Amino acid sequence: MNPQSLKWPESRILKLFEIENPIVQAGMVWVSGGKLAAAAANSGCLGLLGAGSMYPEILKEQIKKAKNLTQKSIGVNIPLLYEKTEEQIHVALNEGIRIFFTSAGSPKKWTPLLKKEGCIVVHVVSTPEFALKCQDAGVDAVVVEGFEAGGHNGRDEITTLVLLQQMQNLLSIPVIAAGGIGSGQAILAALALGAEGVQIGTAFASTIESSAHINFKHAMCQARFNSTFLRMKKLVPVRLLENEFAKTVALAEERCANKEELEELLGKGRAKEGMLHGNLQEGELEVGQIVSEIKDILTCAKLVEKFKIEFLEAKKRLH
Incomplete structure:
Protein backbone atom coordinates (compact mmCIF):
# COMPACT_ATOMS: atom_id res chain seq x y z
CA MET A 1 0.00 0.00 0.00
CA ASN A 2 1.48 3.30 -1.14
CA PRO A 3 1.48 5.92 1.65
CA GLN A 4 1.93 8.64 -0.96
CA SER A 5 -1.60 7.92 -2.17
CA LEU A 6 -3.10 8.96 1.16
CA LYS A 7 -5.32 12.01 1.05
CA TRP A 8 -6.14 13.05 4.60
CA PRO A 9 -9.65 14.30 5.36
CA GLU A 10 -9.91 18.06 5.15
CA SER A 11 -9.33 19.72 8.50
CA ARG A 12 -8.72 23.16 9.94
CA ILE A 13 -5.57 21.81 11.60
CA LEU A 14 -3.86 21.22 8.26
CA LYS A 15 -4.59 24.81 7.25
CA LEU A 16 -3.84 26.32 10.65
CA PHE A 17 -0.29 24.93 10.81
CA GLU A 18 0.26 24.60 7.04
CA ILE A 19 1.21 20.93 7.38
CA GLU A 20 0.71 17.88 5.16
CA ASN A 21 -0.30 15.42 7.90
CA PRO A 22 -2.74 16.11 10.77
CA ILE A 23 -0.05 15.07 13.26
CA VAL A 24 1.65 17.11 15.98
CA GLN A 25 4.89 15.79 17.47
CA ALA A 26 4.45 16.53 21.16
CA GLY A 27 6.82 18.96 22.89
CA MET A 28 8.14 16.62 25.58
CA VAL A 29 10.72 17.40 28.26
CA TRP A 30 14.28 16.15 27.63
CA VAL A 31 13.49 14.44 24.33
CA SER A 32 11.97 17.12 22.06
CA GLY A 33 14.95 19.17 20.96
CA GLY A 34 15.67 20.96 17.70
CA LYS A 35 16.66 17.81 15.84
CA LEU A 36 13.36 16.04 16.58
CA ALA A 37 11.18 19.09 15.89
CA ALA A 38 12.90 19.66 12.55
CA ALA A 39 12.66 15.99 11.56
CA ALA A 40 8.94 15.94 12.38
CA ALA A 41 8.46 19.13 10.34
CA ASN A 42 10.39 17.68 7.40
CA SER A 43 8.10 14.63 7.59
CA GLY A 44 5.06 16.83 7.02
CA CYS A 45 3.96 17.13 10.66
CA LEU A 46 4.10 19.98 13.14
CA GLY A 47 7.28 19.65 15.19
CA LEU A 48 7.37 21.10 18.70
CA LEU A 49 10.27 21.91 21.00
CA GLY A 50 9.71 20.84 24.60
CA ALA A 51 10.61 24.03 26.47
CA GLY A 52 9.63 22.60 29.86
CA SER A 53 13.14 21.22 30.40
CA MET A 54 15.03 24.12 28.83
CA TYR A 55 16.53 27.24 30.32
CA PRO A 56 15.80 30.24 28.06
CA GLU A 57 19.32 30.21 26.57
CA ILE A 58 19.01 26.49 25.77
CA LEU A 59 15.63 27.10 24.18
CA LYS A 60 17.21 29.77 21.99
CA GLU A 61 19.95 27.34 20.91
CA GLN A 62 17.44 24.60 20.08
CA ILE A 63 15.25 26.95 18.04
CA LYS A 64 18.28 27.98 16.01
CA LYS A 65 19.27 24.32 15.59
CA ALA A 66 15.81 23.41 14.32
CA LYS A 67 15.76 26.31 11.89
CA ASN A 68 19.10 25.17 10.47
CA LEU A 69 17.59 21.74 9.80
CA THR A 70 14.24 22.68 8.27
CA GLN A 71 12.63 25.42 6.23
CA LYS A 72 9.22 24.53 7.62
CA SER A 73 7.46 26.07 10.60
CA ILE A 74 8.04 24.65 14.07
CA GLY A 75 6.45 25.50 17.39
CA VAL A 76 7.21 25.35 21.10
CA ASN A 77 5.40 23.81 24.04
CA ILE A 78 5.71 26.03 27.11
CA PRO A 79 4.29 25.07 30.52
CA LEU A 80 2.76 28.21 32.05
CA LEU A 81 3.55 27.53 35.72
CA TYR A 82 7.35 27.66 35.50
CA GLU A 83 9.31 30.61 36.85
CA LYS A 84 11.03 31.06 33.47
CA THR A 85 7.79 31.09 31.44
CA GLU A 86 7.85 34.80 30.59
CA GLU A 87 11.49 34.69 29.54
CA GLN A 88 10.89 31.56 27.45
CA ILE A 89 7.97 33.20 25.65
CA HIS A 90 9.99 36.30 24.79
CA VAL A 91 12.97 34.21 23.62
CA ALA A 92 10.69 32.21 21.32
CA LEU A 93 9.04 35.35 19.96
CA ASN A 94 12.41 36.98 19.34
CA GLU A 95 13.56 33.87 17.46
CA GLY A 96 10.56 34.04 15.16
CA ILE A 97 8.38 31.31 16.67
CA ARG A 98 4.71 31.93 15.92
CA ILE A 99 3.16 28.62 17.03
CA PHE A 100 2.76 28.19 20.79
CA PHE A 101 1.37 25.16 22.59
CA THR A 102 0.81 26.00 26.25
CA SER A 103 0.06 23.70 29.16
CA ALA A 104 0.03 23.35 32.97
CA GLY A 105 -1.77 26.60 33.74
CA SER A 106 -4.40 29.03 32.53
CA PRO A 107 -4.03 30.41 29.00
CA LYS A 108 -5.78 33.66 29.96
CA LYS A 109 -2.59 35.48 30.94
CA TRP A 110 -0.48 34.91 27.82
CA THR A 111 -2.92 34.27 24.99
CA PRO A 112 -3.79 37.98 24.44
CA LEU A 113 -0.09 38.90 24.15
CA LEU A 114 0.67 36.01 21.81
CA LYS A 115 -2.34 36.78 19.61
CA LYS A 116 -1.29 40.42 19.47
CA GLU A 117 2.07 39.20 18.13
CA GLY A 118 0.27 37.28 15.38
CA CYS A 119 0.79 33.84 16.94
CA ILE A 120 -1.23 30.66 16.84
CA VAL A 121 -2.03 29.47 20.38
CA VAL A 122 -3.06 25.96 21.37
CA HIS A 123 -3.62 24.86 24.96
CA VAL A 124 -3.51 21.32 26.38
CA VAL A 125 -6.49 20.27 28.53
CA SER A 126 -7.70 17.12 30.27
CA THR A 127 -11.42 17.94 30.76
CA PRO A 128 -14.27 19.44 28.69
CA GLU A 129 -14.63 22.19 31.31
CA PHE A 130 -11.06 23.39 30.75
CA ALA A 131 -11.53 23.14 26.99
CA LEU A 132 -14.43 25.60 27.16
CA LYS A 133 -12.37 27.98 29.30
CA CYS A 134 -9.58 27.85 26.73
CA GLN A 135 -11.99 28.69 23.94
CA ASP A 136 -13.25 31.64 25.99
CA ALA A 137 -9.62 32.73 26.48
CA GLY A 138 -9.21 33.01 22.71
CA VAL A 139 -6.97 30.07 21.82
CA ASP A 140 -7.03 28.77 18.25
CA ALA A 141 -7.35 25.07 19.14
CA VAL A 142 -7.11 22.70 22.08
CA VAL A 143 -5.28 19.45 22.65
CA VAL A 144 -7.55 17.14 24.63
CA GLU A 145 -5.30 14.64 26.38
CA GLY A 146 -6.47 11.45 28.02
CA PHE A 147 -4.68 9.98 31.00
CA GLU A 148 -3.16 7.23 28.85
CA ALA A 149 -0.58 9.85 27.93
CA GLY A 150 2.95 9.83 29.27
CA GLY A 151 4.25 12.45 31.65
CA HIS A 152 1.99 14.71 33.68
CA ASN A 153 -1.74 14.09 33.44
CA GLY A 154 -5.02 15.55 34.63
CA ARG A 155 -6.34 14.54 38.04
CA ASP A 156 -9.70 13.39 36.67
CA GLU A 157 -8.20 10.38 34.87
CA ILE A 158 -10.49 10.65 31.82
CA THR A 159 -9.46 8.47 28.87
CA THR A 160 -8.93 9.86 25.38
CA LEU A 161 -11.83 7.86 23.96
CA VAL A 162 -14.23 9.28 26.54
CA LEU A 163 -12.82 12.81 26.28
CA LEU A 164 -13.37 12.92 22.52
CA GLN A 165 -16.99 11.85 22.95
CA GLN A 166 -17.49 14.47 25.66
CA MET A 167 -16.13 17.09 23.25
CA GLN A 168 -18.75 16.37 20.59
CA ASN A 169 -20.46 19.63 19.58
CA LEU A 170 -18.96 21.43 22.58
CA LEU A 171 -16.47 23.76 20.87
CA SER A 172 -16.30 25.85 17.73
CA ILE A 173 -12.47 25.65 17.60
CA PRO A 174 -10.55 22.56 16.38
CA VAL A 175 -9.77 19.66 18.70
CA ILE A 176 -6.47 17.76 18.62
CA ALA A 177 -6.58 14.34 20.30
CA ALA A 178 -3.70 13.10 22.47
CA GLY A 179 -3.00 10.21 24.82
CA GLY A 180 -2.58 6.59 23.74
CA ILE A 181 -2.23 7.38 20.03
CA GLY A 182 0.62 5.47 18.43
CA SER A 183 -0.69 4.05 15.15
CA GLY A 184 -2.53 4.94 11.98
CA GLN A 185 -5.53 2.99 13.25
CA ALA A 186 -5.66 5.23 16.34
CA ILE A 187 -5.41 8.33 14.15
CA LEU A 188 -8.40 7.12 12.11
CA ALA A 189 -10.37 6.48 15.31
CA ALA A 190 -9.58 9.94 16.67
CA LEU A 191 -10.66 11.62 13.43
CA ALA A 192 -13.84 9.52 13.39
CA LEU A 193 -14.64 10.85 16.88
CA GLY A 194 -14.39 14.47 15.76
CA ALA A 195 -10.74 15.35 16.28
CA GLU A 196 -9.19 17.32 13.43
CA GLY A 197 -5.66 16.20 14.26
CA VAL A 198 -3.65 14.17 16.76
CA GLN A 199 -0.71 14.87 19.02
CA ILE A 200 1.72 11.98 19.44
CA GLY A 201 4.44 11.82 22.08
CA THR A 202 5.78 8.40 23.04
CA ALA A 203 6.24 7.12 19.48
CA PHE A 204 8.23 10.22 18.54
CA ALA A 205 10.26 9.98 21.76
CA SER A 206 11.53 6.59 20.56
CA THR A 207 12.76 7.84 17.18
CA ILE A 208 16.37 8.21 16.07
CA GLU A 209 16.11 12.02 16.09
CA SER A 210 14.78 12.17 19.65
CA SER A 211 17.31 13.36 22.23
CA ALA A 212 16.23 10.57 24.59
CA HIS A 213 19.13 8.39 25.75
CA VAL A 291 4.73 2.30 24.72
CA SER A 292 4.18 -1.47 24.53
CA GLU A 293 3.47 -1.09 20.80
CA ILE A 294 6.91 0.36 20.05
CA LYS A 295 9.08 -2.37 18.56
CA ASP A 296 11.80 -0.50 16.68
CA ILE A 297 13.77 2.74 16.80
CA LEU A 298 12.76 4.44 13.55
CA THR A 299 13.49 7.74 11.89
CA CYS A 300 10.68 10.30 12.02
CA ALA A 301 10.16 9.85 8.29
CA LYS A 302 9.75 6.06 8.66
CA LEU A 303 7.43 6.49 11.64
CA VAL A 304 5.14 8.86 9.74
CA GLU A 305 5.17 6.53 6.72
CA LYS A 306 4.14 3.69 9.06
CA PHE A 307 1.25 5.80 10.38
CA LYS A 308 0.06 6.48 6.84
CA ILE A 309 0.14 2.81 5.81
CA GLU A 310 -1.72 1.78 8.96
CA PHE A 311 -4.31 4.52 8.39
CA LEU A 312 -4.93 3.34 4.81
CA GLU A 313 -5.17 -0.31 5.87
CA ALA A 314 -7.63 0.52 8.64
CA LYS A 315 -9.71 2.68 6.34
CA LYS A 316 -9.81 -0.08 3.74
CA ARG A 317 -11.09 -2.58 6.29
CA LEU A 318 -14.09 -0.33 6.94
CA HIS A 319 -15.25 -0.46 3.33
Whole structure:
Protein backbone atom coordinates (compact mmCIF):
# COMPACT_ATOMS: atom_id res chain seq x y z
CA MET A 1 0.00 0.00 0.00
CA ASN A 2 1.48 3.30 -1.14
CA PRO A 3 1.48 5.92 1.65
CA GLN A 4 1.93 8.64 -0.96
CA SER A 5 -1.60 7.92 -2.17
CA LEU A 6 -3.10 8.96 1.16
CA LYS A 7 -5.32 12.01 1.05
CA TRP A 8 -6.14 13.05 4.60
CA PRO A 9 -9.65 14.30 5.36
CA GLU A 10 -9.91 18.06 5.15
CA SER A 11 -9.33 19.72 8.50
CA ARG A 12 -8.72 23.16 9.94
CA ILE A 13 -5.57 21.81 11.60
CA LEU A 14 -3.86 21.22 8.26
CA LYS A 15 -4.59 24.81 7.25
CA LEU A 16 -3.84 26.32 10.65
CA PHE A 17 -0.29 24.93 10.81
CA GLU A 18 0.26 24.60 7.04
CA ILE A 19 1.21 20.93 7.38
CA GLU A 20 0.71 17.88 5.16
CA ASN A 21 -0.30 15.42 7.90
CA PRO A 22 -2.74 16.11 10.77
CA ILE A 23 -0.05 15.07 13.26
CA VAL A 24 1.65 17.11 15.98
CA GLN A 25 4.89 15.79 17.47
CA ALA A 26 4.45 16.53 21.16
CA GLY A 27 6.82 18.96 22.89
CA MET A 28 8.14 16.62 25.58
CA VAL A 29 10.72 17.40 28.26
CA TRP A 30 14.28 16.15 27.63
CA VAL A 31 13.49 14.44 24.33
CA SER A 32 11.97 17.12 22.06
CA GLY A 33 14.95 19.17 20.96
CA GLY A 34 15.67 20.96 17.70
CA LYS A 35 16.66 17.81 15.84
CA LEU A 36 13.36 16.04 16.58
CA ALA A 37 11.18 19.09 15.89
CA ALA A 38 12.90 19.66 12.55
CA ALA A 39 12.66 15.99 11.56
CA ALA A 40 8.94 15.94 12.38
CA ALA A 41 8.46 19.13 10.34
CA ASN A 42 10.39 17.68 7.40
CA SER A 43 8.10 14.63 7.59
CA GLY A 44 5.06 16.83 7.02
CA CYS A 45 3.96 17.13 10.66
CA LEU A 46 4.10 19.98 13.14
CA GLY A 47 7.28 19.65 15.19
CA LEU A 48 7.37 21.10 18.70
CA LEU A 49 10.27 21.91 21.00
CA GLY A 50 9.71 20.84 24.60
CA ALA A 51 10.61 24.03 26.47
CA GLY A 52 9.63 22.60 29.86
CA SER A 53 13.14 21.22 30.40
CA MET A 54 15.03 24.12 28.83
CA TYR A 55 16.53 27.24 30.32
CA PRO A 56 15.80 30.24 28.06
CA GLU A 57 19.32 30.21 26.57
CA ILE A 58 19.01 26.49 25.77
CA LEU A 59 15.63 27.10 24.18
CA LYS A 60 17.21 29.77 21.99
CA GLU A 61 19.95 27.34 20.91
CA GLN A 62 17.44 24.60 20.08
CA ILE A 63 15.25 26.95 18.04
CA LYS A 64 18.28 27.98 16.01
CA LYS A 65 19.27 24.32 15.59
CA ALA A 66 15.81 23.41 14.32
CA LYS A 67 15.76 26.31 11.89
CA ASN A 68 19.10 25.17 10.47
CA LEU A 69 17.59 21.74 9.80
CA THR A 70 14.24 22.68 8.27
CA GLN A 71 12.63 25.42 6.23
CA LYS A 72 9.22 24.53 7.62
CA SER A 73 7.46 26.07 10.60
CA ILE A 74 8.04 24.65 14.07
CA GLY A 75 6.45 25.50 17.39
CA VAL A 76 7.21 25.35 21.10
CA ASN A 77 5.40 23.81 24.04
CA ILE A 78 5.71 26.03 27.11
CA PRO A 79 4.29 25.07 30.52
CA LEU A 80 2.76 28.21 32.05
CA LEU A 81 3.55 27.53 35.72
CA TYR A 82 7.35 27.66 35.50
CA GLU A 83 9.31 30.61 36.85
CA LYS A 84 11.03 31.06 33.47
CA THR A 85 7.79 31.09 31.44
CA GLU A 86 7.85 34.80 30.59
CA GLU A 87 11.49 34.69 29.54
CA GLN A 88 10.89 31.56 27.45
CA ILE A 89 7.97 33.20 25.65
CA HIS A 90 9.99 36.30 24.79
CA VAL A 91 12.97 34.21 23.62
CA ALA A 92 10.69 32.21 21.32
CA LEU A 93 9.04 35.35 19.96
CA ASN A 94 12.41 36.98 19.34
CA GLU A 95 13.56 33.87 17.46
CA GLY A 96 10.56 34.04 15.16
CA ILE A 97 8.38 31.31 16.67
CA ARG A 98 4.71 31.93 15.92
CA ILE A 99 3.16 28.62 17.03
CA PHE A 100 2.76 28.19 20.79
CA PHE A 101 1.37 25.16 22.59
CA THR A 102 0.81 26.00 26.25
CA SER A 103 0.06 23.70 29.16
CA ALA A 104 0.03 23.35 32.97
CA GLY A 105 -1.77 26.60 33.74
CA SER A 106 -4.40 29.03 32.53
CA PRO A 107 -4.03 30.41 29.00
CA LYS A 108 -5.78 33.66 29.96
CA LYS A 109 -2.59 35.48 30.94
CA TRP A 110 -0.48 34.91 27.82
CA THR A 111 -2.92 34.27 24.99
CA PRO A 112 -3.79 37.98 24.44
CA LEU A 113 -0.09 38.90 24.15
CA LEU A 114 0.67 36.01 21.81
CA LYS A 115 -2.34 36.78 19.61
CA LYS A 116 -1.29 40.42 19.47
CA GLU A 117 2.07 39.20 18.13
CA GLY A 118 0.27 37.28 15.38
CA CYS A 119 0.79 33.84 16.94
CA ILE A 120 -1.23 30.66 16.84
CA VAL A 121 -2.03 29.47 20.38
CA VAL A 122 -3.06 25.96 21.37
CA HIS A 123 -3.62 24.86 24.96
CA VAL A 124 -3.51 21.32 26.38
CA VAL A 125 -6.49 20.27 28.53
CA SER A 126 -7.70 17.12 30.27
CA THR A 127 -11.42 17.94 30.76
CA PRO A 128 -14.27 19.44 28.69
CA GLU A 129 -14.63 22.19 31.31
CA PHE A 130 -11.06 23.39 30.75
CA ALA A 131 -11.53 23.14 26.99
CA LEU A 132 -14.43 25.60 27.16
CA LYS A 133 -12.37 27.98 29.30
CA CYS A 134 -9.58 27.85 26.73
CA GLN A 135 -11.99 28.69 23.94
CA ASP A 136 -13.25 31.64 25.99
CA ALA A 137 -9.62 32.73 26.48
CA GLY A 138 -9.21 33.01 22.71
CA VAL A 139 -6.97 30.07 21.82
CA ASP A 140 -7.03 28.77 18.25
CA ALA A 141 -7.35 25.07 19.14
CA VAL A 142 -7.11 22.70 22.08
CA VAL A 143 -5.28 19.45 22.65
CA VAL A 144 -7.55 17.14 24.63
CA GLU A 145 -5.30 14.64 26.38
CA GLY A 146 -6.47 11.45 28.02
CA PHE A 147 -4.68 9.98 31.00
CA GLU A 148 -3.16 7.23 28.85
CA ALA A 149 -0.58 9.85 27.93
CA GLY A 150 2.95 9.83 29.27
CA GLY A 151 4.25 12.45 31.65
CA HIS A 152 1.99 14.71 33.68
CA ASN A 153 -1.74 14.09 33.44
CA GLY A 154 -5.02 15.55 34.63
CA ARG A 155 -6.34 14.54 38.04
CA ASP A 156 -9.70 13.39 36.67
CA GLU A 157 -8.20 10.38 34.87
CA ILE A 158 -10.49 10.65 31.82
CA THR A 159 -9.46 8.47 28.87
CA THR A 160 -8.93 9.86 25.38
CA LEU A 161 -11.83 7.86 23.96
CA VAL A 162 -14.23 9.28 26.54
CA LEU A 163 -12.82 12.81 26.28
CA LEU A 164 -13.37 12.92 22.52
CA GLN A 165 -16.99 11.85 22.95
CA GLN A 166 -17.49 14.47 25.66
CA MET A 167 -16.13 17.09 23.25
CA GLN A 168 -18.75 16.37 20.59
CA ASN A 169 -20.46 19.63 19.58
CA LEU A 170 -18.96 21.43 22.58
CA LEU A 171 -16.47 23.76 20.87
CA SER A 172 -16.30 25.85 17.73
CA ILE A 173 -12.47 25.65 17.60
CA PRO A 174 -10.55 22.56 16.38
CA VAL A 175 -9.77 19.66 18.70
CA ILE A 176 -6.47 17.76 18.62
CA ALA A 177 -6.58 14.34 20.30
CA ALA A 178 -3.70 13.10 22.47
CA GLY A 179 -3.00 10.21 24.82
CA GLY A 180 -2.58 6.59 23.74
CA ILE A 181 -2.23 7.38 20.03
CA GLY A 182 0.62 5.47 18.43
CA SER A 183 -0.69 4.05 15.15
CA GLY A 184 -2.53 4.94 11.98
CA GLN A 185 -5.53 2.99 13.25
CA ALA A 186 -5.66 5.23 16.34
CA ILE A 187 -5.41 8.33 14.15
CA LEU A 188 -8.40 7.12 12.11
CA ALA A 189 -10.37 6.48 15.31
CA ALA A 190 -9.58 9.94 16.67
CA LEU A 191 -10.66 11.62 13.43
CA ALA A 192 -13.84 9.52 13.39
CA LEU A 193 -14.64 10.85 16.88
CA GLY A 194 -14.39 14.47 15.76
CA ALA A 195 -10.74 15.35 16.28
CA GLU A 196 -9.19 17.32 13.43
CA GLY A 197 -5.66 16.20 14.26
CA VAL A 198 -3.65 14.17 16.76
CA GLN A 199 -0.71 14.87 19.02
CA ILE A 200 1.72 11.98 19.44
CA GLY A 201 4.44 11.82 22.08
CA THR A 202 5.78 8.40 23.04
CA ALA A 203 6.24 7.12 19.48
CA PHE A 204 8.23 10.22 18.54
CA ALA A 205 10.26 9.98 21.76
CA SER A 206 11.53 6.59 20.56
CA THR A 207 12.76 7.84 17.18
CA ILE A 208 16.37 8.21 16.07
CA GLU A 209 16.11 12.02 16.09
CA SER A 210 14.78 12.17 19.65
CA SER A 211 17.31 13.36 22.23
CA ALA A 212 16.23 10.57 24.59
CA HIS A 213 19.13 8.39 25.75
CA ILE A 214 19.56 5.17 23.76
CA ASN A 215 19.01 3.18 26.97
CA PHE A 216 15.61 4.83 27.33
CA LYS A 217 14.74 4.09 23.70
CA HIS A 218 15.65 0.42 24.12
CA ALA A 219 13.56 0.28 27.31
CA MET A 220 10.58 1.59 25.35
CA CYS A 221 11.02 -1.13 22.74
CA GLN A 222 11.04 -3.78 25.49
CA ALA A 223 7.99 -2.49 27.39
CA ARG A 224 4.98 -4.71 27.92
CA PHE A 225 1.24 -3.94 28.01
CA ASN A 226 1.35 -3.32 31.76
CA SER A 227 4.69 -1.51 32.02
CA THR A 228 3.36 1.97 32.86
CA PHE A 229 1.59 3.30 35.93
CA LEU A 230 0.13 6.63 37.06
CA ARG A 231 2.15 7.80 40.07
CA MET A 232 2.54 10.90 42.26
CA LYS A 233 -1.19 11.55 42.47
CA LYS A 234 -0.73 13.64 45.62
CA LEU A 235 1.59 16.00 43.70
CA VAL A 236 0.93 16.12 39.98
CA PRO A 237 -0.09 12.77 38.45
CA VAL A 238 2.59 11.42 36.13
CA ARG A 239 2.64 8.27 33.99
CA LEU A 240 5.94 6.42 34.32
CA LEU A 241 7.63 3.36 32.92
CA GLU A 242 8.05 0.93 35.79
CA ASN A 243 11.58 0.81 37.29
CA GLU A 244 13.18 0.86 40.73
CA PHE A 245 12.36 4.54 41.25
CA ALA A 246 8.71 4.03 40.23
CA LYS A 247 8.46 1.05 42.60
CA THR A 248 9.85 3.15 45.45
CA VAL A 249 7.21 5.79 44.72
CA ALA A 250 4.51 3.11 44.69
CA LEU A 251 5.60 1.79 48.10
CA ALA A 252 5.62 5.32 49.52
CA GLU A 253 2.11 5.92 48.21
CA GLU A 254 0.90 2.60 49.62
CA ARG A 255 1.98 3.66 53.11
CA CYS A 256 0.23 7.01 52.56
CA ALA A 257 3.37 9.16 52.44
CA ASN A 258 2.51 12.85 52.64
CA LYS A 259 3.19 15.44 49.96
CA GLU A 260 6.45 16.59 51.56
CA GLU A 261 7.83 13.05 51.68
CA LEU A 262 6.99 12.49 48.04
CA GLU A 263 8.60 15.78 47.02
CA GLU A 264 11.78 14.77 48.86
CA LEU A 265 11.73 11.37 47.17
CA LEU A 266 11.27 12.95 43.77
CA GLY A 267 14.15 15.34 44.39
CA LYS A 268 15.57 17.28 41.48
CA GLY A 269 16.61 16.10 38.07
CA ARG A 270 14.93 12.67 38.15
CA ALA A 271 13.46 13.01 34.65
CA LYS A 272 16.74 14.32 33.24
CA GLU A 273 18.62 11.45 34.89
CA GLY A 274 16.35 8.85 33.34
CA MET A 275 15.30 10.23 29.97
CA LEU A 276 18.40 12.17 28.95
CA HIS A 277 21.18 10.37 30.83
CA GLY A 278 19.77 6.86 30.55
CA ASN A 279 19.65 5.81 34.20
CA LEU A 280 16.95 3.17 33.84
CA GLN A 281 16.73 2.29 37.54
CA GLU A 282 16.81 5.57 39.45
CA GLY A 283 15.61 7.97 36.78
CA GLU A 284 12.06 9.08 36.03
CA LEU A 285 10.95 7.59 32.70
CA GLU A 286 7.86 9.36 31.38
CA VAL A 287 5.99 7.39 28.69
CA GLY A 288 2.42 6.67 27.67
CA GLN A 289 0.51 3.39 27.86
CA ILE A 290 0.99 2.88 24.12
CA VAL A 291 4.73 2.30 24.72
CA SER A 292 4.18 -1.47 24.53
CA GLU A 293 3.47 -1.09 20.80
CA ILE A 294 6.91 0.36 20.05
CA LYS A 295 9.08 -2.37 18.56
CA ASP A 296 11.80 -0.50 16.68
CA ILE A 297 13.77 2.74 16.80
CA LEU A 298 12.76 4.44 13.55
CA THR A 299 13.49 7.74 11.89
CA CYS A 300 10.68 10.30 12.02
CA ALA A 301 10.16 9.85 8.29
CA LYS A 302 9.75 6.06 8.66
CA LEU A 303 7.43 6.49 11.64
CA VAL A 304 5.14 8.86 9.74
CA GLU A 305 5.17 6.53 6.72
CA LYS A 306 4.14 3.69 9.06
CA PHE A 307 1.25 5.80 10.38
CA LYS A 308 0.06 6.48 6.84
CA ILE A 309 0.14 2.81 5.81
CA GLU A 310 -1.72 1.78 8.96
CA PHE A 311 -4.31 4.52 8.39
CA LEU A 312 -4.93 3.34 4.81
CA GLU A 313 -5.17 -0.31 5.87
CA ALA A 314 -7.63 0.52 8.64
CA LYS A 315 -9.71 2.68 6.34
CA LYS A 316 -9.81 -0.08 3.74
CA ARG A 317 -11.09 -2.58 6.29
CA LEU A 318 -14.09 -0.33 6.94
CA HIS A 319 -15.25 -0.46 3.33
